[in-house]
Amino acid sequence: MLDEVLTQQPEQAEQISADEAAPQEQKSPRWYVVHTYSGYENKVKEDLEKTVQNRGLQDLILDIKFPTEQVVEYKDGAKKPKTVLRKLFPGYVMVKMFMNPNTWYVVRNTRGVTGFVGPASGDPIPLSDEEVAKMGIEHVRLKVAFDIGDNVHVVSGPFANFDGVVQSIDADRQIVVINIFMFGKETPMELDFIDVQKI
Numbered sequence: 001m002l003d004e005v006l007t008q009q010p011e012q013a014e015q016i017s018a019d020e021a022a023p024q025e026q027k028s029p030r031w032y033v034v035h036t037y038s039g040y041e042n043k044v045k046e047d048l049e050k051t052v053q054n055r056g057l058q059d060l061i062l063d064i065k066f067p068t069e070q071v072v073e074y075k076d077g078a079k080k081p082k083t084v085l086r087k088l089f090p091g092y093v094m095v096k097m098f099m100n101p102n103t104w105y106v107v108r109n110t111r112g113v114t115g116f117v118g119p120a121s122g123d124p125i126p127l128s129d130e131e132v133a134k135m136g137i138e139h140v141r142l143k144v145a146f147d148i149g150d151n152v153h154v155v156s157g158p159f160a161n162f163d164g165v166v167q168s169i170d171a172d173r174q175i176v177v178i179n180i181f182m183f184g185k186e187t188p189m190e191l192d193f194i195d196v197q198k199i
Contacts, residue, residue, distance in 0.1 A: 030126030033117040034093045040112035041066040048110045063096040146198040157195045
């Protein structure tokens with residue numbers, strides 16, 4: 001089954017795209033998540049980069065990534081730990097692109113790709129700026145959804161589920177200082193914009 005899909009002839013690939021509705025043209029680039037066969041993330045990235053270069057699509061498909069992290073592993077019998085790169089989202093590749101029927105077709109028909117993440121019968125859904133920042137794909141400047149004096153709820157990090165009041169906002173650093181009531185007193189905490197939501 002896997003071999004059949006990976007060795008599709010061009011006419012079979014065209015048949016796949018004809019069965020699915022290609023998306024409408026988009027005015028700005030966004031990050032999309034593409035589902036791949038497990039273990040094919042690097043191959044999909046390389047093949048897609050070659051296709052982009054060969055077809056001159058560098059202005060439409062801007063970046064292709066699969067986030068990784070360094071992990072220290074201790075193997076049985078090994079004297080020293082080994083640092084390895086581990087994929088954060090196995091089976092997924094992130095593509096920054098202008099979505100239009102042509103770019104959709106190129107990405108969707110790359111060997112090893114099973115489809116875009118999103119509804120089966122509709123346009124692929126791009127990641128929000130908050131999701132892009134949380135996943136560490138790209139540093140995105142977030143818009144502030146709160147003001148000084150607003151009550152906010154901490155949604156992630158070590159102080160998750162605490163509530164506080166915004167004391168200051170640093171838009172350049174994307175940092176907010178909030179007062180959290182803990183240890184019997186109000187304590188100022190410096191958090192990333194992405195870690196808090198207005199109540």
